[in-house]
Amino acid sequence: MRxxxxxxxxxxxxxxxxxxxxxxxxxxxxxxxxxxxxxxYVEDCAxxxxxxxxxxxxxxxxxxxxxxxxxxxxxxxxxxxxxxAARISGGLVDPTLVDQIERVGYAKxxxxxxxxxxxxxxxxxxxxxxxxxxxxxxxxxxxxxGERGTVRRPPGVRIDxxxxxxxxxxDTVVARLGHYRRVVxxxxxxxxxGGVAPQLEEEAVEVEHPLTGECVHTLRLSGGGVAxxxxxxxxxxxxxxSYAHHLLDPxxxxxxxxxxxxxxxxxxxxxxxxxxxxTALLRGPSQARAVLAEHGGLIVHDSGDVELVGPIGDTxxxxxxxxxxxx
Amino acid sequence: MAEPSPGPxxxxxxxxxxxGWGAVLLFAFVVALLAGRLAAGDDPGLLAREAAVPPRPRxxxxxxxxxxxxxxxxxxxxxxxxxxxxxxxxGGGPEWSSPAVTRVS
Numbered sequence: 001m002r003x004x005x006x007x008x009x010x011x012x013x014x015x016x017x018x019x020x021x022x023x024x025x026x027x028x029x030x031x032x033x034x035x036x037x038x039x040x041y042v043e044d045c046a047x048x049x050x051x052x053x054x055x056x057x058x059x060x061x062x063x064x065x066x067x068x069x070x071x072x073x074x075x076x077x078x079x080x081x082x083x084x085a086a087r088i089s090g091g092l093v094d095p096t097l098v099d100q101i102e103r104v105g106y107a108k109x110x111x112x113x114x115x116x117x118x119x120x121x122x123x124x125x126x127x128x129x130x131x132x133x134x135x136x137x138x139x140x141x142x143x144x145x146g147e148r149g150t151v152r153r154p155p156g157v158r159i160d161x162x163x164x165x166x167x168x169x170x171d172t173v174v175a176r177l178g179h180y181r182r183v184v185x186x187x188x189x190x191x192x193x194g195g196v197a198p199q200l201e202e203e204a205v206e207v208e209h210p211l212t213g214e215c216v217h218t219l220r221l222s223g224g225g226v227a228x229x230x231x232x233x234x235x236x237x238x239x240x241x242s243y244a245h246h247l248l249d250p251x252x253x254x255x256x257x258x259x260x261x262x263x264x265x266x267x268x269x270x271x272x273x274x275x276x277x278x279t280a281l282l283r284g285p286s287q288a289r290a291v292l293a294e295h296g297g298l299i300v301h302d303s304g305d306v307e308l309v310g311p312i313g314d315t316x317x318x319x320x321x322x323x324x325x326x327x
Numbered sequence: 328m329a330e331p332s333p334g335p336x337x338x339x340x341x342x343x344x345x346x347g348w349g350a351v352l353l354f355a356f357v358v359a360l361l362a363g364r365l366a367a368g369d370d371p372g373l374l375a376r377e378a379a380v381p382p383r384p385r386x387x388x389x390x391x392x393x394x395x396x397x398x399x400x401x402x403x404x405x406x407x408x409x410x411x412x413x414x415x416x417x418g419g420g421p422e423w424s425s426p427a428v429t430r431v432s
Contacts, residue, residue: 014432166432188432208430218426230431264429305398 004182005031009039012046012166013111014188018173021182021197028179038173042187045172049078049165051098052109061151062098062158071144071151078161079151080144081168085275091133091250092282093275096142098158100253104244105236115235118211118261121243122302128259131282132251162246166190167227167274174270185270190227192270198222207298209306210262216306217264217298225270229277230262230300247281258284262300265292266312 003022008015018038020031029037048057057075071079082095101107142159143152153159161168166187174194177183182197193203202220209216210232219226234246249256263280267273273295280288280299288299289309296312364370 017427019427184427186427186429189428189430191427191429204426206426206428208428210431215428219429226429228429228431233431262431 003031005035007032007035007039009043011043012050012169012188013109014166015186016042016188017184017186018042019182019184019186020177020180021195023180024196025179031180034177034180038176038185041176042169042173045074045165045169048072048074049161051160058159058161065155067155068145068148068150068152070149073149076144076146076149076151078165078168079142079159081271082159082161082164083139083142083144085164085271085278086137086139088272089275089279089282091137091139092131093162093164093278094134094137094139094250095159095161095164096138096157097134097248097250097253098160100248100250101160101246103253104248104255105238106234106244106246110234110236113236115233116237116243118232118235121231121235121237121245122257122261124243125257128257128284128302130258130284130287131249131256134250134253163188163190163227163229163274163278164271167192167225167269167271170270171225187270190225190270190274192225193221193223207264209304210300211304217308217312219266219312221266224266224268224295225273226264226266227270227273227277228262228264229274229281231281232261247278249282256282258282259302260285260288260299261302261304263288263292263297264299265297266295266310268295 005018005020007018007020010016016039018035020035020038022031023029023034028034047053050056051058051062053059057072058078061069061071061075079095082093085093086095138154138157141154141157145152167190170185170187170190170192173185174183174192178194180195182195182203183193184203185192185194191205193205199222202222205219205221205226206215207217207219207226207228208214210228210230229247231245231247236244238244244255247256248254258281260281263277265273265276265280267276276291276295277297280291280297283291285299285301291297292299292309294310296308296310298312299307299309301307
């Protein structure tokens with residue numbers, strides 16, 4: 001008899017993993033059946049929210065010339081999540097940078113393409129500096145009208161969910177499987193944890209180094225989420241010879257070179273963790289620590305050095321740590 | 328010639344009264360003077376005691392704030408990915424063999 005299911009598949013340009021333990025109610029489908037159903041749900045979300053599929057609901061929304069556009073609850077929720085991320089990140093995680101991301105060379109999916117050397121990109125990158133919010137803050141002009149079932153925005157303002165959609169979908173699947181003993185949903189590194197079992201025995205989540213692939217830390221979480229943002233997977237060389245990646249400085253619309261190549265954040269949800277990780281990376285080393293201080297996280301410097309931040313436990317391997325002051 | 332009649336004997340009595348009032352005024356003056364010094368923070372008694380005891384050196388607390396940074400340099404290399412395929416596993420004990428991994432994607 002099967003009690004648990006561990007399923008891995010590809011969607012949203014990433015590897016998705018669903019770990020589902022036994023149901024707590026006898027009438028519920030088995031873990032394997034539930035995982036299969038959630039795989040279909042994830043794939044459906046990916047189809048509807050993809051920026052790269054012309055037939056997706058998001059593409060139709062972005063192409064619409066009307067100011068107010070009908071949107072499904074899923075799309076409205078995704079856009080609300082993007083606006084929430086923009087708000088709590090002070091405008092750094094901006095879901096309206098579609099023109100800019102296409103201009104730097106990310107108009108089509110890069111799945112299956114070999115990234116350029118991050119080491120070479122770092123050597124050629126401009127001086128490091130923290131990213132800044134877009135002074136025009138076009139995301140403030142977007143309004144989700146829940147009662148009308150629409151989204152309002154000035155024509156031409158397009159939405160890119162980016163990693164926000166992965167965090168949101170991971171959280172949604174955990175919520176849909178609330179009556180299973182333990183649920184871990186990994187949407188391309190954005191991980192949501194649910195169920196009663198992790199509260200009794202914490203779930204281990206390994207953090208992978210962006211350069212070496214080694215596990216540099218093991219988090220133990222009783223719920224919520226964890227996410228990693230970084231440069232190494234989506235780096236490419238532009239026609240002018242310069243390097244680019246997908247994390248933009250909203251103020252310039254150009255790739256952000258802040259002194260960090262990766263950030264991992266713990267949050268109350270995968271969505272929050274994703275937002276914090278991206279914010280930390282965009283703010284650079286000097287300000288990332290403040291972003292991660294509340295729930296904890298890791299930052300990876302350009303040199304590859306890893307630094308633990310905040311309350312994330314003592315289990316560590318091969319890490320840099322900051323000592324405490326002695327008086 | 329008749330002798331002048333003797334008047335009341337005022338001289339010695341007046342002198343005693345004047346001396347008494349003088350003493351009272353002097354006492355009041357001294358009390359006021361000392362009260363004034365006391366109010367100004369110059370307690371003669373304390374000053375005398377302080378003069379007898381050599382002043383103690385002021386304590387200065389020196390704090391040293393030391394930041395220790397221990398860095399393990401990890402040699403950069405190409406990403407190592409564990410290839411996984413769509414699988415469904417089940418069984419007793421730990422129901423899945425490997426923990427979840429958060430990584431850049």
